[in-house]
Amino acid sequence: MQLILASILPIMLALLCGYGIGLLLPRRHTRHCARLLTPLIWLLLFFCGKGFGTVLSDGSMLGKTLGTALIFASLTSLLPWGLIVLCMRQPRASGKTEPAERPPVTQFLHALRDCLLALGMVGMGAVASGFQLGWLDAISTSQLLYLLIVLVGIDLVELKLGSAWRTPEVMVLPVLVIIGSLAGGMAAAVFTGEGVWTSLALSSGFGWVTLSSILVSSKLGSNYGAIAMLTDLFRELMAIAMLYLLGARFSREAIGICGATALDATLPLIRQKCGTHHVSLALISGFVLTLVSPLLIMVSLA
Template sequence: MFSGMFFIFTPLVLGYFIAINRTDVLERINQITANLVLVILSLMGLSLAALDDLANNLATIVHYAATFFFFLGAANLAILPLIDRWLPLHSEQTQQSVPLSQMALESLKLIFVVGGGLAVGLLLPLDLSWVETASEWILLLLLFFIGIQLRNSGLTLRQIIINKHGLIIAFVMITTSMLGGLLAGWYLDMPWQQALAMSSGFGWYSLAGILMGDAFGPIFGGVSFSVELLRELVALVMIPLFIRRFPCTAIGYAGATAMDFTLPVIQTTGGVRCVPVAIVSGFILSLLVPVLMLFFVSLAM
């Protein structure tokens, strides 16, 4: 059961043991990682093109994605406001503008990458038998670089432990996402192991889509990608609206993206007090995305 998990988890662990002090090297690794994500997402599009009865499969993706998005979001938002009530975090009111449309376009461009792969696969008479193998090997390389990124994120164990807001937000996000995932799996008549794996993306749409696509096929890769991308897009709108009254809720709903993509929005609209909380909660969730997904995938196999 765990041999497959060990094989795919090894590059992540190996990467995590590599400490890099040079900024230029880290920037290069970040660029390589971003490029690998684009390559694998384009391969996901090619995989979708190879499916029989594409129209029905796309309808399935929409149905499953909407179901998971609803149950996960409802579970998260049912409990996160309690943190704001019982352990309030005081945000700062700012008047700075946030380039939300530009940030949303950065997220949406990945949809065009998947769509481009789909279009190429549909329009050109290509032999797509190599796509699955290529995706698996590129995924291993991607996990290696992600391990390096997580190791060199700048957070120490002490910084994580002493930030109780960040720890509690991450814990609530994990537990409520698992609950929401089980409800979605029950509604869709999906094995609980697979439902929990699908619920462990926490907003990291690129990695979630890639891991689920590798484990369960392009349909579920597309579902996971869509669910987590929707979370990020909703978070971009939700954070400026709610962070003043419900900062923990806004930070928590952003999930893993709170430490990177949505962090500028959190800082600009919530103030500097929200930044350490967002970084800690986002880091914990980012670290656990591959761990939990691969664990539940191993149980489902």
Template structure:
């Protein structure tokens, strides 16, 4: 049952065990990781083109996306404010304008890559039997690079353990996301483990879409991508609005992106005191995304 999980999980572990001190090598890995993500997402679009009843499947993707997004986000936002009451975080009352629309456009670029792959597959109408195997090979290399990135992100175990607030936010995000994923799975008539896998993306839309698409098919993979993309876009809007009164809620809802993509928004809107909490919370969630998704899809 877990042979597939171990096979895919292995390159992630191997990558995590490799310390890299050269900035040039790290830059190379970062660039190649971005390229591999785009390549796999384009292949996801090609695999969608090979599905029968495409229009019906696209409607199903939208239904899954909206259901999971609504259920998971509702559960997150109902419980996260409790952390602000029990463990308040001080934030600075300074607001700096950031190019939010530009950041959203960067996120939407990945959806356009999937759409481009879909369009190519529909227009050229060629044999797509090779897409699945090619995606798996590229995925193994991608997970290896992601393992190296996580190892060399600068976070130590001591920093994670000592920042109890960041760890608490991550734990609440995990539990509430799982609750939302189970509710959505029951509403949609999906297996519970599929719902838990869909709930384990925590905003890392590219990796969630790729892992779930590779294991559970293009429909759920596309829904996972759009679900996490919606989270990131809503987080970009909510962080400046919530962070003064509910900093932990704003940080928590950003999910895994709190340590990278949404971190500038968190820092500029909430001040430097929010940064360590955001980095720890985001790092824990980022580390668990591939682990949890691979575990649940293997059940």
């Protein structure tokens, strides 16, 4: 229990620190900070790739890592989707669509580009691991992770929910995602032969790539850190595809499998494909999953 608290407490303090800073900053400055989130994520993924360079540069090990990650990503996306279909009644579509700031294809390509850039940064980091670059060793993934969490806290100041949080579905959705993801992890354990607790840890990232990879690698080593990173990258790619293909008809299910990324990375596509009336649901679900993810990972690895 003490180990879990020691791991979670710095994350929560960084989040609260960021939120406090956001309350003190003028609105225009908080928006500038929010724009730093994406490039910082790419930089963090570069250092994650560098840390997992041995795994990612080994052909035989890479094949196993990719295969395991695909199984975990598929099952932890499909089971939450099915659970939401069974437990939440989808309201009848009104037939009206929200005006989009960008054409649908452009929105999809923009989100896909971000995922491919993320994969590219991982690859560049893996390549950089083969060179002696002393200045890179002065920066640690933990430092970048805490900076990222502070920026997330600042960005939360912009969260405007109104009375949306009072509706039952806003808490039911993330709970179903958590249950479905953990069930998907248990199913993946059968196919991959991984241990139960390891599988639960790998299924608890909810798409938060940088956090899951760092926490898992700190306990289980770089091999599993790479699997966690790729699992959550694949989950985000699958979420983008499902948003584009089925988001208008199955809004809650699509938002659910976006996991923690519904708070930031996939939010523009959610707004465009699911409608602005689902934005509050996406923000609350993403926020809850963002808070729960490190707790579940650390409990699983304790």
